[in-house]
Amino acid sequence: MKAAVFRGPNQPLTIEQVDIDEPKEREVVVRTVASGVCHSDLHFVDGLYMWPAPAVLGHEAAGVVEKVGSQVSYLKPGDHVIACLSVFCGYCEECMSGHPNLCSNKAATQRKETEKPRLSQKGTMVNQFADLSGYAEKMLLHENALVKIPDNVPLDRAALIGCGVMTGVGAALNTAKVAPGSTVAVWGAGGVGLAIIQGARIAGARMIIAVDKFASKLELAKKLGATHAVDASKGNPVEEVQALTGGGVDYSFEAIGLKVAAEQAYESLMAGGIATIVGMVPLGQKVEVDGFSLLYEKRIQGCFMGSNRFRIDMPRIIELYQQGRLDLDGMITRRGKLEDVNEAFRAMKAGEVARTVLMFD
Known part of the structure; x- marks a missing residue:
């Protein structure tokens, strides 16, 4: 598949071919339809925060389920989904006390070092960013990184909910x-x-x-x-x-x-x-x-990710959008293709955009 690869700080992302593995028991392959370009990714590109390279960045994405693992019951091929970096295990103290965004056992949702990596190039691991890696044509995720949404919700708007909208609306309603x-x-x-x-x-x-x-x-x-x-x-x-x-x-x-x-x-x-x-x-x-x-x-x-319980909060945000009480359309300044990701970062730094959404269809 095609992906935007991060080779290190202060370097432009490069469009490359990356191999994606088959889903294991509780994993899901999602065909990416839209991916928002968030300022958090830019922090890593600019070297303000560190992430091991090579990696596929991107964490604000929506798409359509293509394949599911043998133990996945929540989703099926064809479902429309939003990905969220607040992947949760479901049974640690934080999850059980109603704070899944602060899950302390994310290792339970990730592959072990001894296992084949989710993303690779010629057998060498390509690091997955925030358990998502949304700047790619497909994503291989744990099912607890996804929420199912109605098929009639435009996926470019839905992508925004995956990080920016959930974080902001949640900061106001949940955190503060x-x-x-x-x-x-x-x-x-x-x-x-x-x-x-x-x-x-x-x-x-x-x-x-x-x-x-x-x-x-x-x-x-x-x-x-x-x-x-x-x-x-x-x-x-x-x-x-x-x-x-x-x-x-x-x-x-x-x-x-x-x-x-x-x-x-x-x-x-x-x-x-x-x-x-x-x-x-x-x-x-x-x-x-x-x-x-x-x-x-x-x-x-x-505040982390709007103190979300995303499988509860994101459907509510969608209802607010459908009722006309939340404007997602007006938040999208530009749309582009995966190849436009570096231009999207430039426009963000220049203050020219609220949000750029990269479209894969």
């Missing part, structure tokens, strides 16, 4: 639990930030402030639910957020992965407010807060 009538500020109006904004709107926030340095992104944020916009390139966004709200917001979110943005999100809170850091701050960097400010019961917390 935004309350009706509250005030919200979101640092970053890319794919995840736009999903947070929509999640806050669905939750009933009365004021939603988008913070970004690109005017086009702020304009899109307003279309998707932001009530106010702050251009971070023209001044101190904390001061502007405080001026708009009369002292600070109830909830703030950081959706970029920048130390300074995470600190600004915290500084924008009113007493008792909660800052949720969703972006991937580079390894080794510390997020600092003023110790005295904690006396005012301000909180800062992390």
Whole structure:
């Protein structure tokens, strides 16, 4: 099959032929139809996070089941599915306590080192990224990395749910639990930030402030639910957020992965407010807060994949989309082919897109 191969940081991905194995007992082969280009992949390409090369990146994908292993009962060939990097074992303490996104036994869903690799080239292993590897014509996954969806849901929109939308909507609804009538500020109006904004709107926030340095992104944020916009390139966004709200917001979110943005999100809170850091701050960097400010019961917390239980949450997100309460169409800025993946990364860094979706059909 054709795949975009990661050969190391600060190098473009190369389109190559990669061998994919047959599914074992609880594995599934999915024909990839659409794969979103997420900022998290770019972190690895830019060397801010490390992943062993060679590898096939990509973790925001949707497609159609082609083959299933002998013990798979949840899926059958022809089913439409969304892949999710929150693959879960189903029986560790985290899974059993209702936090499958924090599964501590993912090894149970992966192949052992002594087994034939899922992906390879001339017998040499090609590393699978996030148990998915969505920048390829096919994916070989554990069944617990997939959720079945209705056949009438467009798969390019569904792909977004696999990471960006689940992360953002989940951050608002599951992690922070935004309350009706509250005030919200979101640092970053890319794919995840736009999903947070929509999640806050669905939750009933009365004021939603988008913070970004690109005017086009702020304009899109307003279309998707932001009530106010702050251009971070023209001044101190904390001061502007405080001026708009009369002292600070109830909830703030950081959706970029920048130390300074995470600190600004915290500084924008009113007493008792909660800052949720969703972006991937580079390894080794510390997020600092003023110790005295904690006396005012301000909180800062992390978020992984929107605190999801994805087989419950993703079908609900689809229903919100079908009801017209969640806009997925407007989040797709461009569509391209697998060969356009490096251009998609460039456009993302330049702030030209909210989301590019690579189409395989």
